[in-house]
Amino acid sequence: MTEIPEHLLRRSRERRAALGLGGDGEGGGESESSGSALAAKSEAAPAKAPAASAAKVPAVVVEPVEVAPAAYIAPPKGPHKLRIPIWVMPVLIAIPLWAFFFPAAFSNHKKAAVTDPVVLGNQVYHSSCSTCHGSNGEGGVGPALHGGVAAITFPKVADHIDWVKNGSTGLAKNAPYGDPNREGGQRVASKNDMPGFASSLSPTQIADVVAYERTKL
Numbered sequence: 001m002t003e004i005p006e007h008l009l010r011r012s013r014e015r016r017a018a019l020g021l022g023g024d025g026e027g028g029g030e031s032e033s034s035g036s037a038l039a040a041k042s043e044a045a046p047a048k049a050p051a052a053s054a055a056k057v058p059a060v061v062v063e064p065v066e067v068a069p070a071a072y073i074a075p076p077k078g079p080h081k082l083r084i085p086i087w088v089m090p091v092l093i094a095i096p097l098w099a100f101f102f103p104a105a106f107s108n109h110k111k112a113a114v115t116d117p118v119v120l121g122n123q124v125y126h127s128s129c130s131t132c133h134g135s136n137g138e139g140g141v142g143p144a145l146h147g148g149v150a151a152i153t154f155p156k157v158a159d160h161i162d163w164v165k166n167g168s169t170g171l172a173k174n175a176p177y178g179d180p181n182r183e184g185g186q187r188v189a190s191k192n193d194m195p196g197f198a199s200s201l202s203p204t205q206i207a208d209v210v211a212y213e214r215t216k217l
Helices: 006-019 025-044 088-105 117-128 149-153 157-166 203-215
Strands: none
Touching: 117 203, 149 157, 149 203, 157 203
16 A cells, blocks of 8 residues: 555644544544545546647648639730630721722713714824824925815815825826916925825724814824
8 A cells, every 4th residue: 555645634633623624543543544545546536637638630621722823915015905706807998998999880981982082083183194294294304284275285174084095106206296376386295205095094084083183183
């Protein structure tokens, strides 16, 4: 049996004496026996370990989730502009073209035909006659025609037309032609004979060029 320390027995006696239960004699012995028994029991009983703490919960390991980086979109340079859908671009291009061609679809596509004999004669003269008679009828290889000379030489339009159509073909050298009453006398065929244009110009073209020579040169 474990021996009770003296200081515990003394403390037990003092406590009983304070309570009036007697601390000496038998009572004291009994008390001491009881105290000794209690002390022995208390010493014999192993101190209860504190309640076991709650079972440790295993730590949860949280694995990091890899997040794919977002695609980088470079901000537009310069002032912000409203983006226009691609399909709108052809429409924007087509509208001005439509506005340009739409009125033309209903207009008259036929070019106004030139009917003025003098205008047409001007074209014939500069393509067939100006090489010899000059661009303005001032003369050259052939005689001058400006200043109304052609109308003076051929007072009748028919004679002028025949001259352009047949030329001096068949006339002998130095043979006169034109109006016999012409001031200064008739014209005389020279070595540079006038060619006929009956084979290269139509009757209408010959009439037009005669009108131009008689009124515009």
